[in-house]
Amino acid sequence: MHGHSTYGPTIDPVADLTPLGVAVGHATDADGGTGCPVVRPVAGPMRGAAAVIGRATGTRELLPLTTHHLVDRVDAILLTGGSAYGLDAAAGVMRWLEERGRGFDVGGGVVPIVPAAVIFDLAPLGRFDARPTPEMAYAAADAARPYDVAEGSVGAGTGATVGKAAGPARAMKGGFGCATARSGELVAAAMVVVNALGDVHDGEGRIIAGARDDEGFADSTAILARGLPAHFADAQGEIAPVNTTLAVVAVNAAFSRADLGAVAAAASSALFRRITPVGTAFDGDIVFALAPLEDGFADSAAMLSRGLPAHFADAQGDVAPVNTTLAVVAVNAAFSRADLGAVAASAAGALYRRISPVGTAFDGDIVFALAPL
Structure with a gap:
């Protein structure tokens, strides 16, 4: 073919x-x-x-x-x-x-x-x-x-x-x-x-x-x-x-x-x-x-906006996802993909130690990990 x-x-x-x-x-x-x-x-x-x-x-x-x-x-x-x-x-x-x-x-x-x-x-x-x-x-x-x-x-x-x-x-x-x-x-x-x-x-x-x-x-x-x-x-x-x-x-x-x-x-x-x-x-x-989006099912953004400062919500009352911390962690040791995923998860702990709050519903935080093949 x-x-x-x-x-x-x-x-x-x-x-x-x-x-x-x-x-x-x-x-x-x-x-x-x-x-x-x-x-x-x-x-x-x-x-x-x-x-x-x-x-x-x-x-x-x-x-x-x-x-x-x-x-x-x-x-x-x-x-x-x-x-x-x-x-x-x-x-x-x-x-x-x-x-x-x-x-x-x-x-x-x-x-x-x-x-x-x-x-x-x-x-x-x-x-x-x-x-x-x-x-x-x-x-x-x-x-x-x-x-x-x-x-x-x-x-x-x-x-x-x-x-x-x-x-x-x-x-x-x-x-x-x-x-x-x-x-x-x-x-x-x-x-x-x-x-x-x-x-x-x-x-x-x-x-x-x-x-x-x-x-x-x-x-x-x-x-x-x-x-x-x-x-x-x-x-x-x-x-x-x-x-x-x-x-x-x-x-x-x-x-x-x-x-x-x-x-x-x-x-x-x-x-x-x-x-x-x-x-x-x-x-x-x-x-x-x-x-379809219909009444009767929870709109998570609208729910989360209740009790939050007014500036968290836009004109429609939706919470704007405008916060993100991105990280790339590189190591010089070989890992399986599963183990490298664990490295990324472990490295994410550094964000929790240095930023508060972090990883909220309003954040787009991601930690990437790289290792040699």
Whole structure:
């Protein structure tokens, strides 16, 4: 499998996202084999959450989707090709939102909250120097509509492949898909970029896309059970994290952040049912979840502003996250990643000893740690 994708996108006439208040737009570089979809609310922010099920993720602004972060809403989600290079495209979504006054109000302006996640599409279909740009992401945000959603080889689906266990030459085309479901008054939709290491199955468990051999489908799980193929490693012998399935699930019911996180985790089970294997050390799989902001669920920023000095809150009564201490700790001894994480956590203790208070709900404090390989 080589060269750019020749598969064109199709329009799903059934997937109407209007009841969910979300819109999808794509930007596509067909020659470069890459692109980016933007999923954004039609009007105003939404509550967000995420379930990370892969160990090779590439992300931006993921912390606002956790239950402990001050900012409890998002303004858009970007799914992008280009591997880590593609994260720069989020600036275009931010610019589109800022021009319309959409984002977290910090007094002198707004800061749009745009979580983003990447797939690796720099090969075999993509051209390595082709990455989604801020201009492409701006265009995707501007083109977003709640209907006539393009599917297939479009956006980040342009250079997506599946079934790479037998090597890129025996992989098949992946892509972008969208589906909706209704149960009474509850409506849900899933928007997915499939760039998986594993095989894709239908509802009966049959492989419909995946690694191939001379007789048909090779069964990626069986291949990996025999040991890691040589093509998994790069020239340095390192395993390349080149596989990712990204999903955004939207619902029309309000949830607390904790409960919406449970929705994202539950939705991730669909990946395990339809892709084998999934969520491996070589995958960057993430499921995002979006739900409306409605009265009856606590707005953490508003709650925290009660009893705080007036200057902590902006004109809307939201607490502005304008305080941060950042540190990088470097050591000359080799550590495992887990142990180096413990070094970073230990170093964070210095902040607590020298700054009071620190690490509050209004701080964005982070300690990085570096060690030789």
